[in-house]
Amino acid sequence: MPHDPVSAQPRVVVLAGGLSHERDVSLRSGRRVAEALRSTGLEVTVHDVDADLVPALTEARPDLVWPLLHGASGEDGSVRDVLELLGVRALGTGPRASRVAWSKPIAKTSVTRAGIATPDFVTLPQSLFRELGASRVMDAVVARLGLPLVVKPSRGGSALGVTLVRTADELPGAMVSCFAYGDTALIERAVEGTELAISVIDLDGTPQALPAVEVVTDGPYDYDARYNPGRTEYFAPARLPDDVAARAAETAVAAHRALGLSHLSRTDLIVDADGVPWFLEVNVAPGMTETSLFPQAAEAGGHHLADLYRRLVEAGLRQG
Amino acid sequence: MTEETRPGEPLSGPTPTPAAGTRLDRWLGAYAARTHGMRASEIRALFAVANRPEVVSLAGGMPYLEGLPLDVIGELAQRVVQTRGTTALQYGSGQGDEGLREQILEVMRLEGIEAHPDDVVVTTGSQQALDLVTRLFVDPGDVVVAEAPSYVGALGVFRAYEADVVHVPLDAHGIVPEALETTLADLAREGRRVKFLYTIPNFHNPAGVTLSRERRPRILEIAQRHGVLVVEDNPYGLLGFEGDPLPAMRSVDDEGVIYLGSFSKTFAPGYRVGWAVAPHAVREKLVLASESAILCPSNASQLAISGYLATCDWKGQVKAFRELYRERRDAMIGALAEHLPDATWTVPDGGFYTWVRLPDGLDAKAMLPRAVTARVAYVPGTAFYADGQGADHVRLSFCFPTPDRIREGVRRLAGVVSAESELVSLFGTGGARPGDDMQSPGPDLA
Numbered sequence: 001m002p003h004d005p006v007s008a009q010p011r012v013v014v015l016a017g018g019l020s021h022e023r024d025v026s027l028r029s030g031r032r033v034a035e036a037l038r039s040t041g042l043e044v045t046v047h048d049v050d051a052d053l054v055p056a057l058t059e060a061r062p063d064l065v066w067p068l069l070h071g072a073s074g075e076d077g078s079v080r081d082v083l084e085l086l087g088v089r090a091l092g093t094g095p096r097a098s099r100v101a102w103s104k105p106i107a108k109t110s111v112t113r114a115g116i117a118t119p120d121f122v123t124l125p126q127s128l129f130r131e132l133g134a135s136r137v138m139d140a141v142v143a144r145l146g147l148p149l150v151v152k153p154s155r156g157g158s159a160l161g162v163t164l165v166r167t168a169d170e171l172p173g174a175m176v177s178c179f180a181y182g183d184t185a186l187i188e189r190a191v192e193g194t195e196l197a198i199s200v201i202d203l204d205g206t207p208q209a210l211p212a213v214e215v216v217t218d219g220p221y222d223y224d225a226r227y228n229p230g231r232t233e234y235f236a237p238a239r240l241p242d243d244v245a246a247r248a249a250e251t252a253v254a255a256h257r258a259l260g261l262s263h264l265s266r267t268d269l270i271v272d273a274d275g276v277p278w279f280l281e282v283n284v285a286p287g288m289t290e291t292s293l294f295p296q297a298a299e300a301g302g303h304h305l306a307d308l309y310r311r312l313v314e315a316g317l318r319q320g
Numbered sequence: 321m322t323e324e325t326r327p328g329e330p331l332s333g334p335t336p337t338p339a340a341g342t343r344l345d346r347w348l349g350a351y352a353a354r355t356h357g358m359r360a361s362e363i364r365a366l367f368a369v370a371n372r373p374e375v376v377s378l379a380g381g382m383p384y385l386e387g388l389p390l391d392v393i394g395e396l397a398q399r400v401v402q403t404r405g406t407t408a409l410q411y412g413s414g415q416g417d418e419g420l421r422e423q424i425l426e427v428m429r430l431e432g433i434e435a436h437p438d439d440v441v442v443t444t445g446s447q448q449a450l451d452l453v454t455r456l457f458v459d460p461g462d463v464v465v466a467e468a469p470s471y472v473g474a475l476g477v478f479r480a481y482e483a484d485v486v487h488v489p490l491d492a493h494g495i496v497p498e499a500l501e502t503t504l505a506d507l508a509r510e511g512r513r514v515k516f517l518y519t520i521p522n523f524h525n526p527a528g529v530t531l532s533r534e535r536r537p538r539i540l541e542i543a544q545r546h547g548v549l550v551v552e553d554n555p556y557g558l559l560g561f562e563g564d565p566l567p568a569m570r571s572v573d574d575e576g577v578i579y580l581g582s583f584s585k586t587f588a589p590g591y592r593v594g595w596a597v598a599p600h601a602v603r604e605k606l607v608l609a610s611e612s613a614i615l616c617p618s619n620a621s622q623l624a625i626s627g628y629l630a631t632c633d634w635k636g637q638v639k640a641f642r643e644l645y646r647e648r649r650d651a652m653i654g655a656l657a658e659h660l661p662d663a664t665w666t667v668p669d670g671g672f673y674t675w676v677r678l679p680d681g682l683d684a685k686a687m688l689p690r691a692v693t694a695r696v697a698y699v700p701g702t703a704f705y706a707d708g709q710g711a712d713h714v715r716l717s718f719c720f721p722t723p724d725r726i727r728e729g730v731r732r733l734a735g736v737v738s739a740e741s742e743l744v745s746l747f748g749t750g751g752a753r754p755g756d757d758m759q760s761p762g763p764d765l766a
Binding site: 019020021022023024025027050126129130134158160161173175176177179180181216223224227228229230231232233234235236290291296 | 342344348358362365368683687689695743
C-alpha cells in the first residue's frame with residue numbers, strides 16, 4: 001500500500017549484501033544507512049539480495065527501496081530492473097543509466113561527449129589478448145598510452161583488481177590481477193595529481209556538489225587504504241584554490257547530468273598540476289561505511305547525515 | 321557540523337577549510353607499534369561472500385554440527401542451568417572446573433597421555449592457550465619454529481607478540497627431523513633465542529599430514545638437545561580415519577612438551593572450551609596469565625561439556641564424526657583426481673583438510689576473486705606462512721559441505737584453475753601483489 005503521509009512514516013527497505021566481491025562493504029553501508037534513517041523515525045529493514053527478496057518485497061510493499069549494493073547486479077541496473085517489474089519505488093539512478101555508469105569505459109565515453117576530460121584509455125577483453133598475442137597487445141598499449149598506466153576491471157569498485165603500472169614489465173601481472181575480477185580490462189593513462197571524490201546530491205532535480213574530499217595515501221588507494229582507518233588522510237573540503245575546486249565540482253555535476261543519474265552519485269577524479277579535473281569513474285551507489293567518502297563529504301557540507309539520508313528518501317518518494 | 325537544513329533550503333552549509341586532514345581515527349597516534357602492521361584484507365572481505373549458501377565453501381574449518389544430537393545437548397544445557405545454575409552462571413576457577421579437568425584426562429588417555437587434573441588448564445578454546453603460551457615465552461624478536469605451512473591462527477598469535485617465525489619443512493610424514501636439526505643448529509649459531517617449536521602432529525592444519533610414529537621420538541630428542549620447548553597442538557587427534565590414534569608427544573615427555581587440546585573439532589566450537597597441559601611451573605604461570613586475561617573460562621560452557629561427557633556416548637559421537645569426515649575426505653580426493661589432474665594434494669588420514677598444490681604458475685590469492693565469482697571458496701596458501709611462501713597452494717576443507725557439495729565445489733574450482741591457467745600462460749606471469757595477506761584467521765578459518 002502506498003505511503004500515507006498523514007498516518008504513518010514511510011517504510012523503507014535498504015538492500016545490502018548481494019553476491020558481489022563487495023558484499024562486505026555493502027553490508028556495512030546498509031547497516032549504517034538503516035541505522036541513520038531509523039533515528040529519524042522511519043521504519044527501515046535491511047534485506048539481502050537472495051531468494052527471499054522478491055516475496056519479501058511483494059508482501060511488505062515498502063514505500064521505497066534504497067539499493068546500497070556495491071558491484072555486479074546491485075550497480076549494473078539489473079536489481080533495479082526487478083524493482084521496476086515489481087512496481088517498487090527505488091531511490092537513486094534507474095536501471096538504464098545505472099548500466100551506463102557501471103561500465104567504466106561507457107561512462108568515460110559518455111562524459112567525453114559532454115566535454116569532460118577523462119584520461120586516454122583502451123578497453124580490452126581477455127579474449128583479445130589470446131587472439132592477437134598478449135605481448136603484442138601490451139606493447140601497443142604502452143606505445144599508445146605511455147607509462148604509468150592504471151589497469152582496472154571495466155566494472156566494479158573498492159579498487160579491487162586495480163593496479164598502478166609504472167614500468168612495462170609490471171603490466172602482465174596487473175592484467176592477471178584485473179582479469180581475476182572480470183573478463184574486460186580498462187587500461188588508462190595514469191594522471192598524477194590530487195585525488196578527489198565529489199559526491200553529488202539531487203533532491204529536487206538540481207544536482208549539487210558536496211565539498212570535494214581529497215584522498216592522500218602513502219601508497220595506492222587500495223582496499224586496505226579505503227577500509228582500514230589510518231592509512232589514508234582525507235581533506236574535506238580539498239586543499240585546492242577556489243577556482244579549481246569550483247571546476248572540479250562542476251565536472252562532477254556535469255557527469256551526473258550527462259549520465260542521467262538520480263538523487264546521489266559520487267564521481268572520482270584527479271586534478272592535475274594545471275588544475276584540470278580528469279574524470280575517472282562514477283558510482284551510483286557510493287559507499288556509506290565509516291570510512292566512505294560520501295558521508296565525509298556530507299558532513300563537510302554541513303549536513304547532519306541522518307537528516308540528509310532522510311531527505312534523500314523523501315526526494316525518492318516524491319520523484320521515484 | 322552545523323544545524324540541520326530543511327527540505328527545499330539551499331544545501332551549501334559553511335565549509336571551513338580544515339587545517340589538517342583526518343585519518344578517521346582520533347587514536348591513531350596512541351596505538352602500540354605492533355598495531356600499525358594490521359591491514360584490512362580484501363581476501364578476508366571476499367569471505368563475506370563465501371558464507372552465502374550459493375557458494376560452496378571449502379575454506380572454513382567448521383565442524384559439521386548437524387551430526388550432533390542437538391536435542392539431547394539442548395536438554396543438557398537446560399539441566400545445567402536448572403540444577404547447577406548458581407555455579408554455571410557464576411565466576412569460576414581460573415584453572416577451570418575440576419570435574420571437567422578430570423574428564424579431560426579421560427579424553428587424553430585415548431592418545432596415551434597420563435596426567436593429573438592439576439596439570440590441566442582449561443582455556444577459551446585452545447586458541448587462548450596458544451595465546452597464553454606465547455605471551456609467557458615470547459619477547460619481541462624471539463624465534464618460534466613452526467612447520468611450513470602452519471596454522472594461520474597460530475601465526476596470527478605469534479605475529480601479535482612480535483615473534484620471528486622460522487619455518488621448517490614437512491613432508492608426507494610430518495615435520496622433517498633433519499631439517500629441524502639444521503634449522504635449530506643454524507639459529508643457535510646465529511645466537512637467536514628459540515622459544516619453542518609449534519607443531520600440529522596429527523592431521524595437520526593445513527597440510528593434512530600426520531607426524532609418523534617413528535619421527536615422534538626423534539623430533540622430541542632434537543628439541544630436547546637444543547633446549548627447545550615443544551608446543552603440541554592437537555585439536556584433530558581423535559578424528560583419524562584409520563586405526564587408533566598415535567601416542568601424543570606429551571605421552572612420552574611431560575617436561576618438554578606443552579600439550580594443547582580442544583573440544584572444538586570433536587564436539588562443538590561454540591562452547592569455546594580447550595585446554596593446555598603443561599609442566600607444573602609453566603602451568604602455574606598459565607593460570608596466572610589466564611586469570612589476568614579472562615579471570616576464568618566460562619563455567620556454563622564447561623559444565624555443559626562436562627555433562628555431555630558424563631551422560632552421552634561421546635566416544636560413539638567421535639566415531640560417527642570420523643565416519644562422516646572419512647566419507648567427505650573420499651569425496652574430496654575422488655573429485656580432485658577427476659577434475660584437477662594437474663594439481664597434487666595430500667591424502668589426509670583424518671582431520672578436516674587437504675593441501676593442494678596448484679598447477680605451475682598459478683597464484684592462489686590472485687585467483688580467489690575468480691573463484692568467488694564461480695561460487696567456490698578456499699584459503700590461499702600464503703595464509704599459512706609467515707614469510708610469503710605458499711602462493712602455489714590452497715587449503716581445501718571437507719568438514720562442512722556434504723559429499724555432493726564437495727564434488728560440486730571441486731568441479732567449480734577446476735573451472736577456475738583452468739581459466740586462471742590460461743590467463744597465466746597468456747601473460748606469462750602470476751597476478752599476486754604483496755602485502756594483502758590475512759593477518760588473523762577470523763572464525764571462518766580456524
